[in-house]
Amino acid sequence: MRKLITAFGVLLVLAGLVHAADTELDMDLMQTIEDTNKSLASNIATENGPGSTADAKELQALFGKVEGHFVAKGDAPDAVELSRKSMDLAGAILKSVADKDFGTASGAATDLSRACRTCHTFYKKS
Amino acid sequence: MSNDSRRDFLLKSGLGLGGAAAMSGVIPGLGAFSAAHAAELLDPLAPKSPHFPAKIKSVIWLHQNGAPSTLDLYDYKPDLVKLAGQSIPASFLKGIKTSTQGGVGKLFVSNKRTWKQYGESGAWFSDLLPNLAQHADKLTFIKSSTTVGATHDISILKLNTGDLNPGRPSLGAWITYALGTANADLPPYVVLYNGDREPSAGSVNWSAGFLPAVYQGTAFRPGPSPILYLDRPDGRNAQQQRKSLDLLKRLNVLGAEHYPSDTELRARLQSYELADRMQTAAPKAVDISKESAATKELYGINDKTSQSYGEVLLRARRLVENGVRFIQVVSGFPEGVETDRQSWDAHSELDQNHGVMARMVDKPIAGLLADLKDRGLLDSTLVVWTSEFGRTSWGESGSGRDHNPWGYTQWMAGGGLKAGFTYGATDEVGLQVADKEKSVDTYDLHATVLQLVGLDHLKTTFLNSGRSERPTVVYGKVIKDILA
Numbered sequence: 001m002r003k004l005i006t007a008f009g010v011l012l013v014l015a016g017l018v019h020a021a022d023t024e025l026d027m028d029l030m031q032t033i034e035d036t037n038k039s040l041a042s043n044i045a046t047e048n049g050p051g052s053t054a055d056a057k058e059l060q061a062l063f064g065k066v067e068g069h070f071v072a073k074g075d076a077p078d079a080v081e082l083s084r085k086s087m088d089l090a091g092a093i094l095k096s097v098a099d100k101d102f103g104t105a106s107g108a109a110t111d112l113s114r115a116c117r118t119c120h121t122f123y124k125k126s
Numbered sequence: 127m128s129n130d131s132r133r134d135f136l137l138k139s140g141l142g143l144g145g146a147a148a149m150s151g152v153i154p155g156l157g158a159f160s161a162a163h164a165a166e167l168l169d170p171l172a173p174k175s176p177h178f179p180a181k182i183k184s185v186i187w188l189h190q191n192g193a194p195s196t197l198d199l200y201d202y203k204p205d206l207v208k209l210a211g212q213s214i215p216a217s218f219l220k221g222i223k224t225s226t227q228g229g230v231g232k233l234f235v236s237n238k239r240t241w242k243q244y245g246e247s248g249a250w251f252s253d254l255l256p257n258l259a260q261h262a263d264k265l266t267f268i269k270s271s272t273t274v275g276a277t278h279d280i281s282i283l284k285l286n287t288g289d290l291n292p293g294r295p296s297l298g299a300w301i302t303y304a305l306g307t308a309n310a311d312l313p314p315y316v317v318l319y320n321g322d323r324e325p326s327a328g329s330v331n332w333s334a335g336f337l338p339a340v341y342q343g344t345a346f347r348p349g350p351s352p353i354l355y356l357d358r359p360d361g362r363n364a365q366q367q368r369k370s371l372d373l374l375k376r377l378n379v380l381g382a383e384h385y386p387s388d389t390e391l392r393a394r395l396q397s398y399e400l401a402d403r404m405q406t407a408a409p410k411a412v413d414i415s416k417e418s419a420a421t422k423e424l425y426g427i428n429d430k431t432s433q434s435y436g437e438v439l440l441r442a443r444r445l446v447e448n449g450v451r452f453i454q455v456v457s458g459f460p461e462g463v464e465t466d467r468q469s470w471d472a473h474s475e476l477d478q479n480h481g482v483m484a485r486m487v488d489k490p491i492a493g494l495l496a497d498l499k500d501r502g503l504l505d506s507t508l509v510v511w512t513s514e515f516g517r518t519s520w521g522e523s524g525s526g527r528d529h530n531p532w533g534y535t536q537w538m539a540g541g542g543l544k545a546g547f548t549y550g551a552t553d554e555v556g557l558q559v560a561d562k563e564k565s566v567d568t569y570d571l572h573a574t575v576l577q578l579v580g581l582d583h584l585k586t587t588f589l590n591s592g593r594s595e596r597p598t599v600v601y602g603k604v605i606k607d608i609l610a
Contacts, residue, residue, distance in 0.1 A: 038593070045584070046589075046594045110600065113600040
């Protein structure tokens with residue numbers, strides 16, 4: 001009986017740790033977003049189509065993960081909205097780059113950076 | 127050995143041959159180099175065209191060091207007055223992380239503060255700025271300023287370079303890089319300050335960062351001799367100096383070809399030539415002794431408290447007249463005033479501190495605006511009042527305010543702006559920006575200044591280790607609503 005209770009207790013602790021991990025956004029993910037965003041800005045400025053496309057696609061995927069995190073969190077509708085906005089902006093950048101309109105792409109990239117900062121105001125741990 | 131004998135020696139020993147070869151476009155062992163490359167080697171400060179017609183020619187960047195409480199200068203908040211002495215309602219703290227020592231205090235208002243509206247714009251000014259208030263209709267307020275960072279040094283760095291870490295160029299360096307000089311006899315980017323010490327945040331705030339070093343700011347000292355070693359040493363005449371510099375230039379050009387990426391060498395090469403030209407041009411540009419008594423009084427130079435800052439701003443006006451592109455003025459502290467705080471950083475005793483600091487800057491800045499206007503220079507000059515952040519609505523130490531990066535006021539005046547206009551606002555207690563869509567971060571301020579000098583911040587780029595960099599990092603939006 002004692003062994004059963006102990007095992008159950010261990011399971012509870014492990015479940016708690018997993019849950020705690022789930023509520024924390026992966027900092028490596030956010031760093032990757034930041035680095036990719038800077039690379040995107042550079043590629044757009046140098047009118048590097050393939051580089052801009054690769055970065056924008058990666059950002060779309062990464063913001064999809066951010067969206068998933070905040071949807072699961074359940075109490076951050078503004079963060080969910082910002083994530084979706086960021087995905088939309090990444091999509092807009094892809095279209096502009098495909099049209100070789102790097103001026104519009106640059107504006108959208110700046111808006112995307114601002115969306116990141118807005119979200120950080122509320123959700124970035126200092 | 128005389129200069130002529132030295133030259134003969136060098137010519138015969140072969141360096142002269144190398145020099146002659148350099149002038150003909152071929153370096154022995156290195157092949158030919160283009161005339162354009164040679165031109166860049168010789169003059170990285172050559173004037174360059176902006177992206178579109180500029181509204182202004184010069185910027186006077188008035189950094190109020192230590193962060194004044196704009197709640198006590200420009201941002202009148204009747205609700206803050208009503209709630210003074212009470213705890214701040216929780217709704218005002220949503221979305222911010224506070225770090226005040228001892229915790230968030232009660233809302234604070236000085237019982238000495240009075241407020242009035244001025245001019246046709248009806249801009250609010252406190253009793254601390256009676257002279258500047260007379261120029262209300264010249265100013266374009268940005269009352270929704272924000273930034274990040276809660277300590278001076280990193281936020282000052284962000285204010286000037288766009289990053290919390292050292293290594294990026296300052297705004298003045300970017301403008302110098304993009305536009306070159308308008309007067310070959312003076313540095314295009316000058317730093318001025320008053321007080322008995324250099325600005326504590328350091329020269330990293332006027333650095334060229336990853337741009338070639340030649341674009342960094344040149345600091346002029348306060349007082350009657352702002353430039354060291356302006357006079358030639360005794361026993362050396364102008365002709366001798368010119369010959370020495372000519373030989374040095376030939377040797378430096380040879381050296382620069384061996385080290386094409388050494389921007390420090392290029393900057394040094396330029397600095398010798400500029401120093402030579404400055405010996406003639408600079409004394410006239412910085413000498414304020416011959417200004418009229420009326421002008422000196424206009425700038426508050428006859429008042430001990432405002433004298434040093436007034437002298438600096440009068441010097442700034444003369445530099446504008448002489449085509450200097452970016453003049454970064456860092457506020458110091460008046461001499462002879464005993465206090466622990468030598469800046470606007472009033473964590474305690476705000477009334478005493480701001481009483482001194484406001485008196486130090488009020489008349490000089492008002493005088494600068496009036497003088498620029500009278501001389502027909504205001505329409506081609508941009509004056510920027512700025513600080514690393516603002517101060518909190520709650521008190522600290524019972525008589526001061528803590529740092530506030532979430533909502534504060536800055537202003538601009540000059541060409542290309544809607545004068546007598548206010549953009550954005552803080553909330554009812556002056557803590558955070560009320561409408562986040564109107565937040566103006568340092569990047570947005572930089573983008574707007576660049577716009578006014580004719581530069582698109584998205585197209586002002588430099589390739590640094592394979593990455594394209596721009597002044598606004600990956601951010602920045604021109605505040606179009608304040609442009610005329």
